[in-house]
Amino acid sequence: MNLKVLKQTENKVIFHISNAEIPLVNALRRSLVEEVPTMAIEEVTFAKNNSALYDEILAHRMGLIPLLTDLKTYNFLEDCKCKGKGCARCQVKFALSAKGPCTVLASDLKSRGGVKPVYPNMPLTILLKNQDLQLEAVARLGKGKEHAKFSPGLAYYRFYPELKLTKDSNIKKCAELSKNLVVKGTKLEIKDITAWTEADEQICEENKVEVDHNQEEFIFTLESWGQLDTKKLPNLALEILEKKLKELDKLIK
Structure with missing residues (x-):
């Protein structure tokens, strides 16, 4: 070939x-x-969300955010020395805190592992006055055959x-x-x-x-x-x- x-x-x-x-x-x-594996958000824990979007919809949108991936730094969860418990070598944790009125963007996701969204201006939701959004998210490596978000x-x-x-x-x-x-x-x-x-x-x-x-x-x-x-x-x-x-x-x- x-x-x-x-x-x-x-x-x-x-x-x-x-x-x-x-x-x-x-x-x-x-x-x-x-x-070919990439990093994507797998779990989202909401502390507060009184926006117009349900938790499930926001979590789905966040899962589809392309994340810059370093294949040399991170392992698959099942291959990691932590035996799937989750550690800094197989997971990346994000935090997001926003108060309306504003448009919540992908760049508002703050990583503890240096991983960032490919497109920082990707909108997640719109918060009106007196609306709040607080959450934590966990990203991991995965393959497209598991879910399209990893493709x-x-x-x-x-x-x-x-x-x-x-x-x-x-x-x-x-x-x-x-x-x-x-x-x-x-x-x-x-x-x-x-x-x-x-x-x-x-x-x-x-x-x-x-x-x-x-x-x-x-x-x-x-x-x-x-x-x-x-x-x-x-x-x-x-x-x-x-x-x-x-x-x-x-x-x-």
Whole structure:
């Protein structure tokens, strides 16, 4: 399997995968979404809450706040030396105290372990005059297969499109209708493969240009929620996948 980065931003990377089969690419996608661990709030204890939102709703919103995650510092609860009792090596404690009128933000969560929300301006609730919110929360490492709040991002792929012309192909019309298609001599080419959409494909088909899908080449997109470095996510997922394959190999032998 060969990987080539096509486009990269702070929280998004698109790469071209070649010489690979569908099961392997899908295994990479699932490893990214389900197996790479991140930190998320798991427990919330309310001391006071007379806001418009019930405790359960606020706790759910807090659980979905992406938290900056340091995988070298924290252990899984079940793997920690404290044997699951909870300590500074496997848990992070937060405290929040707010009095209205104000908008309570993710940045109002104060950590005792240095862990912070990825997006500090994410609103949690609005407090009116004489309304108070006081709580404590506990975050831990988890995986996306347990709950979506632990997922580090969104990963998806599609087949690499290949254009085939026939004697009836109207390539000039295709280029007129799509900004992502360009005529070069007698050929029709895709300007930016990362921007290819179903609309472009439909334009080609309507103008007698065949679009084949190479099932050994893929455009793979990864959008990170920000808990981990986007550049490191593919390597982390591949390392986890390799470890699982080695474990399977031992069981088979």
